[in-house]
Amino acid sequence: MRKILLITGALTFLLVSYALSQKTEIKNPPSLDPYIGNNFYDATKLIPGELRRTSLVSRAKPAPYKEYLKIPKIKLPEADFRGMTVEEAIEKRRSKRQEISFSREPITLAELSQLLFSASGITGRFLELELRAAPSAGALYPIELYLVVGNVAQLEPGIYHYSPKYHNLSLIKRGDFGDKITQAVMNQPSMKNAAVVFIFSAIPARTTHKYGLRGWRYVYMEIGYISENIYLAATSLGISTTAVGAFYDEEVNQLLGLDGREEMALHVQVAGKAQE
Numbered sequence: 001m002r003k004i005l006l007i008t009g010a011l012t013f014l015l016v017s018y019a020l021s022q023k024t025e026i027k028n029p030p031s032l033d034p035y036i037g038n039n040f041y042d043a044t045k046l047i048p049g050e051l052r053r054t055s056l057v058s059r060a061k062p063a064p065y066k067e068y069l070k071i072p073k074i075k076l077p078e079a080d081f082r083g084m085t086v087e088e089a090i091e092k093r094r095s096k097r098q099e100i101s102f103s104r105e106p107i108t109l110a111e112l113s114q115l116l117f118s119a120s121g122i123t124g125r126f127l128e129l130e131l132r133a134a135p136s137a138g139a140l141y142p143i144e145l146y147l148v149v150g151n152v153a154q155l156e157p158g159i160y161h162y163s164p165k166y167h168n169l170s171l172i173k174r175g176d177f178g179d180k181i182t183q184a185v186m187n188q189p190s191m192k193n194a195a196v197v198f199i200f201s202a203i204p205a206r207t208t209h210k211y212g213l214r215g216w217r218y219v220y221m222e223i224g225y226i227s228e229n230i231y232l233a234a235t236s237l238g239i240s241t242t243a244v245g246a247f248y249d250e251e252v253n254q255l256l257g258l259d260g261r262e263e264m265a266l267h268v269q270v271a272g273k274a275q276e
């Protein structure tokens with residue numbers, strides 16, 4: 001009887017230890033501040049008479065455009081704004097995921113051009129400044145756009161960088177990165193056979209150089225404006241798109257060769273034609 005009790009006790013102990021170890025595993029790492037959101041909010045608050053927030057970050061001003069000088073450029077056709085009205089696009093916009101896979105039908109270069117121009121294209125000028133499709137605090141444009149191309153007509157698969165200044169693309173890595181990006185977004189089925197995956201990175205110092213810590217808020221806001229423009233342009237073109245916030249940051253940074261400090265990936269958006 002004593003033996004049975006001992007065995008039962010030992011088993012219970014093992015089970016409880018296992019359950020506790022499982023619990024500890026899902027606990028936040030000790031370095032993670034549970035109030036990080038509040039701290040971010042407080043650190044980036046503007047307070048009357050307190051200029052600290054706007055003068056904390058004083059590193060060298062980064063270049064306003066990122067350029068891949070030594071890489072041949074792929075010129076994009078001019079964007080053609082003759083789609084549905086903005087009201088219709090707003091009404092019809094939906095996040096469209098593919099249950100099994102995107103269609104094998106490619107996105108055309110003209111369609112991609114239109115998506116990119118709607119995101120970050122140069123639409124106006126003010127003195128020396130080139131103004132873009134989406135608004136930006138101080139017209140400083142901290143967001144860069146990269147594309148993982150899988151199925152776009154006339155473009156070989158690879159990772160590209162978009163230049164708003166010249167409305168062209170630089171092929172920075174050749175090859176099929178479909179599996180890598182799918183894995184980096186936690187294997188979400190919506191990514192399968194995407195024609196193109198947009199990766200939004202930020203160079204926060206472009207904005208924090210002028211606005212201090214407050215600039216961090218603007219960086220995140222600006223991703224939203226750009227993403228919505230892609231949503232609306234895609235809706236007008238009959239292309240499916242979905243914002244993807246759930247991704248492994250470092251995997252995406254590595255894919256693009258970003259250091260995660262001066263520049264980091266902050267958002268992903270997938271697009272492609274829907275299966276009939």
Ligand SMILES: Cc1cc2nc3c(=O)[nH]c(=O)nc-3n(C[C@H](O)[C@H](O)[C@H](O)COP(=O)(O)O)c2cc1C
Nearest residue numbers: 093094095096097185188190242243244245246247
């Ligand atoms: C910041 C953000 C992150 C998102 N992340 C994901 C994601 O990781 N995977 C996904 O399938 N949808 C994602 N979505 C899409 C939302 O699920 C979608 O917008 C929501 O269900 C509302 O549907 P609607 O966009 O069709 O109106 C995200 C949307 C936003 C704005």
